[in-house]
Structure formats: C-alpha cells, structure tokens
Amino acid sequence: MVAPHPQPLYHDANSSWASGRGPRQRRACPSNMGRIAMIARWCTGVALAAAVFTAPATAAEYRMLTSWDKSNPAVPLLAQGFADGVKKASNGRITFILNGPETVPPFEQLQPVAAGAFHALFTHGVYHYGATGISIALDAVGGTLQQRRDSGLFDLLDKFYQRMGVKLLAMAITEKDGYTFQLKAPVSADGDLKGRKMRGTPSYHALIRLLGGAPVVLPIPEVYSALEKGVIDGAASPVVSLLGSKWYEVAKYVSQPSFGYTHQLMLMNLNTWKGLSPADQKVLLDEGRKMEEVWYQKYNAMADQEIKDLQARGVTLTKLGPSQEKLNQVWAEGLWELAQKKSPAEAKELRALAKAKGLTN
Secondary structure, three states: OOOOOOOOOOOOOOOHHHHOOOOOHHHHOOOHHHHHHHHHHHHHHHHHHHHHHOOOOOOEEEEEEEOOOOOOOHHHHHHHHHHHHHHHHOOOOEEEEEEOOOOOOHHHOHHHHHHOOOOEEEEOHHHHOOOOOOOHHHHHOOOOHHHHHHOOHHHHHHHHHHOOOEEEEEEEEOOOOOEEEEEOOOOOOOOOOOOOEEEOOHHHHHHHHHOOOEEEOOOHHHHHHHHHHOOOOEEEEEOOOHHHHOHHHOOOEEEEOOEOOOEEEEEEEHHHHHOOOHHHHHHHHHHHHHHHHHHHHHHHHHHHHHHHHHHHOOOEEEEOOOOHHHHHHHHHHHHHHHHHHHOHHHHHHHHHHHHHOOOOO
16 A cells, blocks of 8 residues: 655745745855755655555554754663654564654754655654644643643643644653753852853743843754864753763752753654554554653652763752752743743644643643
8 A cells, every 4th residue: 555645734934944044054054056956856755755654554664753862861762762662562663763863953854754755753843843832831730740631731732733644653741850051160159140241042031131141042963062172161961961061061060959840752754644554553643642640750860970070071050049949930931931922823822731730730
C-alpha cells in the first residue's frame, strides 16, 4: 500500500524555508550557493520520503529531525529511546534514523516535517514559535503526570498540530527543576541580574527583565564564545544540558533556585501517520507515553546530578533573590503572553483548559 504523498499544509512567512529570513538561515547558507545546497538537501529529503512511503509495510525506515545534537541528554534518552522502543515493539517493521540540527537548523524544522521531507520531529515548542505559539507555554504547565494526561491538553494540542500537518505523539513535561542561568559572576547582593546581558530565547525574556537583565538572542553554538569574550554575562538553559554545553569552562556560576518545567515534543508528519496501520499507530502512541514517563520520572534526578557534576568542575551556586514561587509565576505569565501574541485563539483555549484543571496560573 502506498501512503498519500504529504503536502505542506501551511506556508509561514516567518519561516526561512519560505523566505530565507529565518533566525539561523544566514548562518546555514551564507551565500546563494549555500542556499542552493540547503534546498538541494531539502529536496533530497522529499525524494527519500517518497521512497519510504512506497516501501513495504513490513520494513519502513523514517527520518527523524532532532533540535539538539547527541550531547544534549534528552536526545539519547528520549529521541533515541523512542526510536529503539518503536523498533522493538514493531518487531523491526518501523525504524527511525535520527538527523540532528546540522541537517536542518532547529528554528526551521517544523515546516519540512509538515511538508513530508522528514517524517518525525523531536523538539521544543520555542523552536517553531515563528510558525505557531501553541506549545511554547507547556513549560508553564504543572501537575502530576496523570493530571496532565487526564486534563485533555494532549488532545487539544494534537488537534491544533494536525491543522498544520503534523500529529502529536508525545508531550513530555518534567515534574520541576526546568531551567536556570549560567553566569560569569555571582548574582548581585540584591539577588538580581541588573545590567547584565543574558542570552535566552524569547521564552526567558520576561524573567530576565524581572531580574534586571537585558535579553540577548544567540544561537546555541555561539554562546560559548560569547561568554568567553564577555559579549554576554550569562545564558539561560535547561538544567540538564549544561554539562554538554561546556559553558562551565568560561562561566563559573549557576543560579538557584531553578524555575519552570521543560517539555519535549515528538511530532510526526500527518500523512505518514495516516498511512500507518492501526496497530503501528498504537505502537507509536504507546512509545510516546513511555517517553513522557521517562522524562517525568528521571529529569529531577538528572538535574540534581548535573548540579553536583558542575560543582565538581569548579562551579559555584549563586542564589537569586525572588522565591521559586515568584520566579515560576513570572515565568508562566511571560510564556502565556508569548503564546497568546502568536496564536491568540488557540492559546486562550489551552490556557483556559489548563487553569480549569489547576495546572497553570
């Protein structure tokens, strides 16, 4: 059986796949020749996707984009773990080949998956904020794993993603201890970051401003050098990933308490999903549930160990003035404002549901 060929279900003017003006397009394609090479790789992906869709159902190989390389612990733990679980549960019928951000830059990955050039995407909602704000505020959603599952948020988010040509397979959110700041100098005597230039994606900006800092947007590969040269004074990050970034070599302080939750999404091209048998669809959803459980159950211990390992490498903890409760309140409000600015109707519906279930403010 041949699955229908996937088609792009949206065209976003903010995406560099559409306009060449995305936040990292110039880095990836500094010349016309470079851009042609990028387009050629994208078209090759479409051709490979078409080949996969005509392959026998007994042996399907799919291409998964990941927004981080394997130095980020979430990639081997969740993305590769999902792929391994699916292969085992399907008796080898379904395999995923992981392709990192060197293949397609993180902020440009949703559209080629929706278009069918790639079949799956392991990512965070901030990386496709240029196209939609529907998932950026998941980092403000608390509650237990079961409360989140029972809330209806997954189904509502899935409905919104399907309008864009992708199917939601997993919505993994941590229990706590999502994010922190790596700093070149301790927090001030007043417990703030007044006057400091702080790298962070838009999701961090409200909190950085609360603490008196000035937000700076930089791609992850440029952060180490910017810290080393003093271009920035610190950088926001998930707690789990600081070791892999090696920022501790040039920034010897980490702020506490941590704040927010951190989420990871597993998405699949919608036409690819529709071409699967009900049994194989169940395999993917079951493995997506396992991915959610792993992230919820293991992240806190991973974060604690990350802090201990950083301290063993000479990092000192430095205390922010506001309480964790206050940090979380400002963090959540900033995220919902971002979501509603980009996707007003959808964000309003998502927030109303989360508030009704006691999962957000």
